[in-house]
Amino acid sequence: MNWDLLPQQLVIGIQLGAIYALIALGYTMVYGVLRLINFAHGDVYMVGAYLAYYTSMQWFNRESMNPYVLLISMLVVAMVGCALLGLLIERFAYRPLRGAPRSSLLITAIGVSLLLEHGGLLVFKTAPPPSIHESVNVLAKNSLVVFGLRIDSAQLAVFVVTLILMLLLWQFVTRTKTGRAMRAVSHDFDTAALMGVDVNRIVAVTFVIGSSLAAAGGMMNATALGTPLTTFYGLIPGVKAFVAAVLGGIGNIPGAVVGGFIMGICEVLVVWAGYGGYRDAVAFVILIGILMFKPSGLFGSAAEKV
Amino acid sequence: MNFTKQSSLAAAASMAVLGALAGCNGSGGSGGGADKIKVGMIASLNGELKPWGEDSMRGAQLAVEEFNAAGGAHGQQIDLIVEDTASKPEQGKSATEKLVDQDKVVAVIGEVASGITQPSAQVCQQNQVPIMAVGATRVDVTEIGDYVFRACFTDNFQGAAMARFAYDDLHLRKVAMMTDKSQPYSTGLSDIFRKAFTSFGGQIVDEEFYEKGTIDFKAQLTNIKAKNPDGLFCSGYFNEVGPIARQTEVVGLKVPMIGGDGWDSKELIQSGGTGILGSFYSNHYSNLEDRPEVKKFVDAFTKKFGSAPATAMGALGYDATMIVLNAIKNAPSADRTAVKDAIAATKDYKGVTGTFGMGPDRNAEKPILVLKVTKDGFVPEKQIPFFKFEG
Numbered sequence: 001m002n003w004d005l006l007p008q009q010l011v012i013g014i015q016l017g018a019i020y021a022l023i024a025l026g027y028t029m030v031y032g033v034l035r036l037i038n039f040a041h042g043d044v045y046m047v048g049a050y051l052a053y054y055t056s057m058q059w060f061n062r063e064s065m066n067p068y069v070l071l072i073s074m075l076v077v078a079m080v081g082c083a084l085l086g087l088l089i090e091r092f093a094y095r096p097l098r099g100a101p102r103s104s105l106l107i108t109a110i111g112v113s114l115l116l117e118h119g120g121l122l123v124f125k126t127a128p129p130p131s132i133h134e135s136v137n138v139l140a141k142n143s144l145v146v147f148g149l150r151i152d153s154a155q156l157a158v159f160v161v162t163l164i165l166m167l168l169l170w171q172f173v174t175r176t177k178t179g180r181a182m183r184a185v186s187h188d189f190d191t192a193a194l195m196g197v198d199v200n201r202i203v204a205v206t207f208v209i210g211s212s213l214a215a216a217g218g219m220m221n222a223t224a225l226g227t228p229l230t231t232f233y234g235l236i237p238g239v240k241a242f243v244a245a246v247l248g249g250i251g252n253i254p255g256a257v258v259g260g261f262i263m264g265i266c267e268v269l270v271v272w273a274g275y276g277g278y279r280d281a282v283a284f285v286i287l288i289g290i291l292m293f294k295p296s297g298l299f300g301s302a303a304e305k306v
Numbered sequence: 307m308n309f310t311k312q313s314s315l316a317a318a319a320s321m322a323v324l325g326a327l328a329g330c331n332g333s334g335g336s337g338g339g340a341d342k343i344k345v346g347m348i349a350s351l352n353g354e355l356k357p358w359g360e361d362s363m364r365g366a367q368l369a370v371e372e373f374n375a376a377g378g379a380h381g382q383q384i385d386l387i388v389e390d391t392a393s394k395p396e397q398g399k400s401a402t403e404k405l406v407d408q409d410k411v412v413a414v415i416g417e418v419a420s421g422i423t424q425p426s427a428q429v430c431q432q433n434q435v436p437i438m439a440v441g442a443t444r445v446d447v448t449e450i451g452d453y454v455f456r457a458c459f460t461d462n463f464q465g466a467a468m469a470r471f472a473y474d475d476l477h478l479r480k481v482a483m484m485t486d487k488s489q490p491y492s493t494g495l496s497d498i499f500r501k502a503f504t505s506f507g508g509q510i511v512d513e514e515f516y517e518k519g520t521i522d523f524k525a526q527l528t529n530i531k532a533k534n535p536d537g538l539f540c541s542g543y544f545n546e547v548g549p550i551a552r553q554t555e556v557v558g559l560k561v562p563m564i565g566g567d568g569w570d571s572k573e574l575i576q577s578g579g580t581g582i583l584g585s586f587y588s589n590h591y592s593n594l595e596d597r598p599e600v601k602k603f604v605d606a607f608t609k610k611f612g613s614a615p616a617t618a619m620g621a622l623g624y625d626a627t628m629i630v631l632n633a634i635k636n637a638p639s640a641d642r643t644a645v646k647d648a649i650a651a652t653k654d655y656k657g658v659t660g661t662f663g664m665g666p667d668r669n670a671e672k673p674i675l676v677l678k679v680t681k682d683g684f685v686p687e688k689q690i691p692f693f694k695f696e697g
Contacts, residue, residue: 002529002532004532005528005529005532008528009525009528012522012524012525012528013525015522016522126573128573128576128577129549129576129577131579143556143558150557150558152556154556221521221522225521225522225549225552225553226548226549226552226553226577226578226579227521227545227546227548227549227577228545228548228573228576228577235519236519267525268525271514271525271526271529272525272528272529274514274529275515276487276514276515276516276525276526277485277487277488277515277516277517279516279517279520280517280519280520
C-alpha cells in the first residue's frame with residue numbers, strides 16, 4: 001500500500017462511483033414507484049453505450065465534426081434513445097402486470113433483461129468502443145494536474161455531467177408538480193391514484209428519467225474506457241449499481257448517489273491495497289453485509305427491505 | 307412428439323448400421339485397398355471460438371486436399387470427418403467418442419482450445435488413438451499420455467521466449483505485470499514469464515490483477531506507475547489488453563507493452579487506440595512472413611476459401627493435419643499405434659508455422675514469432691528459435 005497514491009486512487013474511485021450512482025438512481029426510482037427491482041436496467045445502460053457507438057462511428061462523420069459537438073450528440077442520442085426504450089419496456093412488459101403479484105413483475109424483469117442481452121445479439125454485433133477520433137482518444141489523453149493530482153478530461157467530463165444531471169433531477173423531484181406526484185406515488189401508490197394522480201403517467205416518467213440516466217452512464221464509460229462492446233456490457237455494472245441502491249436504502253434518491261460513490265471508492269481501495277483480482281467480490285461482500293446488519297440500507301426507511 | 311421419436315429411432319438404427327459397416331472396414335485393416343483412411347477432426351464451428359475453430363478446419367481441409375492430390379498413403383485416399391465441439395468441453399468429448407467408436411478413425415486432430423482438448427485427449431488416450439492438438443498451449447495437455455501430441459508451442463516456451471525478447475532485445479530490466487486472475491492461461495503465462503525474466507537477471511517490480519470483464523484499469527495502472535517500471539507484461543486476452551493499453555495513456559504510463567498469443571485479434575488495435583501501438587506479442591506465425599511455405603499456404607488458402615486465414619489457427623490446423631498424414635504415410639500400416647509411433651518420430655517437418663519436430667514430451671519444438679503492433683496491423687519483428695526452459 002502506497003499512501004502517496006491514495007488521493008489519486010480516490011479520484012479514480014469517484015469517477016467509477018459517479019457512473020454507479022447514475023445507474024443506481026434508475027433502480028431506486030423505479031423501486032420507489034412500483035416496488036419492482038428492474039433487472040433490465042443494466043441492459044438499458046448497455047443499449048446507451050451502443051447508441052453512443054453508432055452515433056460516433058456510423059451515423060455521424062467523426063472526422064469532420066467538432067469533437068465536443070460530437071460528444072454532446074452522442075450523449076443526447078444515447079439518453080433520448082434509452083428514454084424511448086424505457087418507455088417501451090414499461091408500456092409493454094410491466095404495465096400489463098399492474099396489480100399482479102410482485103414476484104410476477106420480478107420474473108418479467110428478468111425476462112426483459114434476457115431479451116435485451118440475447119435478443120440484442122440479433123441487432124448489435126460485437127463493436128469496438130465508441131471513439132471521437134480515428135484511433136486517438138483526444139478526450140482521455142489530455143490531463144489536468146492539480147496539486148499533483150492527475151485528472152484526465154474524461155474524468156472531468158464525467159464529474160461535470162453527473163453533477164448537472166443530479167442537480168436537474170433534484171430540482172425536478174422537489175420543485176415540480178410531476179416531481180411531487182412522483183413522491184406521492186412512491187409514498188403510497190393506491191392513495192395517490194385515489195387523489196387524482198395519473199399513476200401510469202408518473203410511472204412512465206420515472207422509467208424515462210431512470211433509463212436516460214443509465215444511458216448517460218453507459219455513453220460516458222464506453223467512450224472513456226475503451227472496452228469493446230457486447231450485449232453483456234451492462235451485466236456487471238448493473239449488478240454493482242443495484243447493490244449501491246440497496247446500500248443507500250432502496251427507494252431513497254440521495255441514498256442511491258451515496259451508495260454509488262461508496263461502491264466505486266471501495267472497489268478502487270481494494271485494488272490500491274493490491275487485491276485487484278477480488279474487486280468484483282467487494283460488491284457482494286457489501287451486499288451480504290447490508291442484508292445481515294442493516295437490511296433497510298443507510299438511508300432507507302425501516303419498512304423497505306430488499 | 308411422435309415424429310421426433312420415430313426420426314430419432316430411425317437415426318439410431320442408421321447409426322447402428324453405419325457403426326457395423328465401419329467396424330467391418332476397421333477389421334479389414336490395411337489390406338482394404340480402395341477404401342479411404344478415416345481421420346477425425348474436432349473443431350469449434352459454433353460458439354465463442356468459432357473464428358479460430360473454423361480456420362483450423364479450413365487449414366485441415368486444405369492439407370487433406372493437397373495430400374490426396376499427391377497420391378495419399380498406402381494407395382488409399384484420406385477421408386476427413388469433421389465434428390463440431392460448439393466451443394464446449396463436454397461436446398468436444400462426445401464428438402471425440404463418436405469419431406473413435408463409430409467412425410473408427412486412425413487419428414484425431416484438434417482442438418484450438420486447451421480446455422476442450424483435455425477431455426477429448428483423455429478419450430483418445432483410453433482408446434489408444436493418437437490425437438494432435440492444434441492450438442492447445444497449456445503445458446499439462448500432453449502430460450495426459452503417450453497418444454497426445456500438439457502442433458503448437460507451450461505456454462512454457464511462450465513465456466520464456468517473451469522474457470528473453472524483453473531482456474535481450476528491448477533491454478528491459480524492471481517489468482510490471484497485469485494478470486487476469488480468472489483465466490488459467492493468463493496466470494500460467496505470468497508465472498512462467500516471472501520465472502524466466504528473473505532467471506535472466508531482470509526484476510518484476512509489481513504484479514497487479516484483474517478479472518475477465520473488468521473495464522476500468524486505472525487503479526491498477528496507477529499502482530504500477532508508482533513503481534517506475536520500464537516495461538509492462540500483459541498475459542491476458544485482447545478484450546482486456548486493449549482497454550489496458552488505452553488507459554496507460556490516461557494515467558501517463560509510457561512503457562513498451564508485451565504479451566502472448568491471447569492478443570491475436572484485430573480488435574486489439576481498435577480498442578487499444580494509440581496506446582497499443584509499438585507493443586509486441588508472441589504468435590505462431592504471420593501471413594506476412596516471406597518464407598516460401600507461408601506464401602504457398604496463404605495463396606492456396608485464399609484460392610480455396612476466398613480470403614486469407616484471419617487467425618493463426620488456419621496454419622496450425624494445416625500443420626497439425628500434415629504431420630498426422632505424413633505419419634500415416636510413413637507408418638508401416640494405417641494402424642493407430644503405428645501412426646502414433648510415426649508421429650512421435652517426426653523430425654524437421656517444414657511447415658507453415660516453422661520447421662520443427664516432435665520433442666520427447668510430444669510437444670512441437672518450434673520457433674516463436676514476435677509481432678509488433680502497428681497502425682496497419684501486426685508486423686513480424688523477430689523469430690526466436692526453440693530453447694528449453696523448465697518452469
